[in-house]
Amino acid sequence: xxxxxxxxxxCLLGGLYGLFAIGLSLxxxxxxxxNIAHGDLIVLSAYVALIVVEFTGLDPIxxxxxxxxxxxxxxxxxxxxxxNFTLEGGLLxxxxxxxxxxxxxxxxxxxxxxxxxxxxxxxxxxxxxxxxPGDMAVGVFPLITFGVAVLSxxxxxxxxxxxxxxxxxxxxxxDADTAELLGINxxxxxxxxxxxxxxxxxLAAVLFAIRTNFDPGAGPIRLILAFEAVIIGGxxxxxxxxxxxxxxxxxxxxxxxxxxxxxxxxxxLAFIVILIIRPSGLFPRTRD
Amino acid sequence: xxxxQVERGTRASRIFSVAAIAVLLGLVALPWWxxxxxxxxxxxxxxxxxxxxxxxxxxGYAGLVSVGQQAFVGLGAYAFFYLTSALGVHVYGAMxxxxxxxxxxxxxxxFAVFRLRxxxxxxxxxxxxEIFSLGASLIEELGAGSGMSLTxxxxxQVSANRDGRETIEYWMSLGICAVIFAVxxxxxxSRQGLALTAIRDSEPASxxxxxxxxxxxxxxxxxxxxxxxxxxxxxxxxxLRLSPEAGxxxxxxxxxVIFMVVVGGIGTIEGPIIGMLIYILLRELFSDFGSLxxxxxxxIAVAIMLKAPGGVWGLISARYDLHLFPVSRRLMxxxxxxxxxxxxxxxxxxxxPTKHTVQ
Numbered sequence: 007x008x009x010x011x012x013x014x015x016x017c018l019l020g021g022l023y024g025l026f027a028i029g030l031s032l033x034x035x036x037x038x039x040x041n042i043a044h045g046d047l048i049v050l051s052a053y054v055a056l057i058v059v060e061f062t063g064l065d066p067i068x069x070x071x072x073x074x075x076x077x078x079x080x081x082x083x084x085x086x087x088x089x090n091f092t093l094e095g096g097l098l099x100x101x102x103x104x105x106x107x108x109x110x111x112x113x114x115x116x117x118x119x120x121x122x123x124x125x126x127x128x129x130x131x132x133x134x135x136x137x138x139p140g141d142m143a144v145g146v147f148p149l150i151t152f153g154v155a156v157l158s159x160x161x162x163x164x165x166x167x168x169x170x171x172x173x174x175x176x177x178x179x180x181d182a183d184t185a186e187l188l189g190i191n192x193x194x195x196x197x198x199x200x201x202x203x204x205x206x207x208x209l210a211a212v213l214f215a216i217r218t219n220f221d222p223g224a225g226p227i228r229l230i231l232a233f234e235a236v237i238i239g240g241x242x243x244x245x246x247x248x249x250x251x252x253x254x255x256x257x258x259x260x261x262x263x264x265x266x267x268x269x270x271x272x273x274x275l276a277f278i279v280i281l282i283i284r285p286s287g288l289f290p291r292t293r294d
Numbered sequence: 295x296x297x298x299q300v301e302r303g304t305r306a307s308r309i310f311s312v313a314a315i316a317v318l319l320g321l322v323a324l325p326w327w328x329x330x331x332x333x334x335x336x337x338x339x340x341x342x343x344x345x346x347x348x349x350x351x352x353x354g355y356a357g358l359v360s361v362g363q364q365a366f367v368g369l370g371a372y373a374f375f376y377l378t379s380a381l382g383v384h385v386y387g388a389m390x391x392x393x394x395x396x397x398x399x400x401x402x403x404x405f406a407v408f409r410l411r412x413x414x415x416x417x418x419x420x421x422x423x424e425i426f427s428l429g430a431s432l433i434e435e436l437g438a439g440s441g442m443s444l445t446x447x448x449x450x451q452v453s454a455n456r457d458g459r460e461t462i463e464y465w466m467s468l469g470i471c472a473v474i475f476a477v478x479x480x481x482x483x484s485r486q487g488l489a490l491t492a493i494r495d496s497e498p499a500s501x502x503x504x505x506x507x508x509x510x511x512x513x514x515x516x517x518x519x520x521x522x523x524x525x526x527x528x529x530x531x532x533x534l535r536l537s538p539e540a541g542x543x544x545x546x547x548x549x550x551v552i553f554m555v556v557v558g559g560i561g562t563i564e565g566p567i568i569g570m571l572i573y574i575l576l577r578e579l580f581s582d583f584g585s586l587x588x589x590x591x592x593x594i595a596v597a598i599m600l601k602a603p604g605g606v607w608g609l610i611s612a613r614y615d616l617h618l619f620p621v622s623r624r625l626m627x628x629x630x631x632x633x634x635x636x637x638x639x640x641x642x643x644x645x646x647p648t649k650h651t652v653q
Binding site for chain 1: 353357359361405406409410412413414416417418420421422424425428429431432544549552556560584585586588589591592593595596599600603
């Protein structure tokens, strides 16, 4: 019974990791851009949420009405104004520019907010749980997080495979230059993709910030978790990314059950094992 | 003067090597004309330069953009601390073993991370470094999360008094930096170096011309890991204290090093030297500003990458056709380099057209 409980908790934790990974997966899938600053952008979004909540007095969930559009615009500007210029010259420019952005965000937050830990408050729902038969208590909030992850990925799948915009995204992903010949504005579309990625990143960030404390240095480990979820799931496959997150969450839950200090390490080890057995992930789609 | 000859050294490079040797001799004599503060600074510059040259060899030439070199700094340091403290190995013996230990560990690591391409390789190497860091914090024999310290008895093996120790450790830093410089220079001028340069310019093309891409990359990865481990043992001999956060710090041993290489000029020998000097200069001037100074570093790195991807040295060498440490062969007609138009083979190191005068 205890093991089923561990599996369920790990699975729900995996929902959050899947959410972390959406932004990374989108920017890789469409722009072939691996964003080293992704973790720091999650943390930046959490701070934006903190500011919005403090200034408007809204609860974090209603605050999403302000937070998501803000980060959407921020993502558009970031891609159009900066990252688009890194995509021509091979491997190093995007990597190093996003690395620079990561350093700037971390230290900017440190300068603005200090090294204190913060947390968003949502009231009683944070600690409520539903008791299932067999005395298994499942937290309401992790359940909501998992549901949001499933809905987000389902929504993105609809966007990608049922809309004109989605077709354009898939076209630039397959061959950006040919897509441009057919009248697609690559720079605008890339910026739009980053805007969508940032909106989902902000969504993940708010749920994360309600669940856990965060501080300016919390980014890199979030990047690594998101990256592991993407690789485990297979590049370019959204549902695969969610499964990757779940595998990671379960590995961590099992590790934590053995000894609390083993939680993160168990996740990393699961990642390495899968990398060695199946280098292209469980469900690969995009080839790089 | 129409005969074409192949040349490596230039007049500038010959003058510069004499100057470089003079500077090196001056630095060797520093204990007699400088204070302990100067020695500490130059020692730090030496090991940062060593790390920067190694990362440049890895990323700039072999195309292995690793963000996980702190793994080998930490492994070398932990091997050194464990050998001296727990097994009673003499300091110098432990230092000689620390590098090869990191090198041996890097072989299985390479087989895992080489499965990842490009950017994913970068983050994959970072994950590996995290695994070593978390692993070290779980092992009781390595002091777990709180780490280890070198006992006075071990430190006295270097020298019984503080001044003597600082002087010897200073010379060791300088020596390791010079040795690593020589290793990198020799590798780049060898057959391996030619293969590396080919891989940097185009992996499929070099593969089709008979370069064994995997073996060359593996060789470079293991060689840099070995040297990085050696530098790691030296750094922590000077720091005397080692913890998982310090030994496996991504910021101290990789981010700073990447900054130096990128700002100086990646894929050139001169770049890391210039980048290290710029970094140290900026730090000495602005480090009092704390976070603001790190933001400045980030802005500089982003700006350089966008506006001058060849770094400061790239700008200088494109402007003046200057090669201080020539590794590529150039076709010369008389005193003038043959331009790329006249010869397909004289494509320059930075694979950007450089300005030559044609007679």
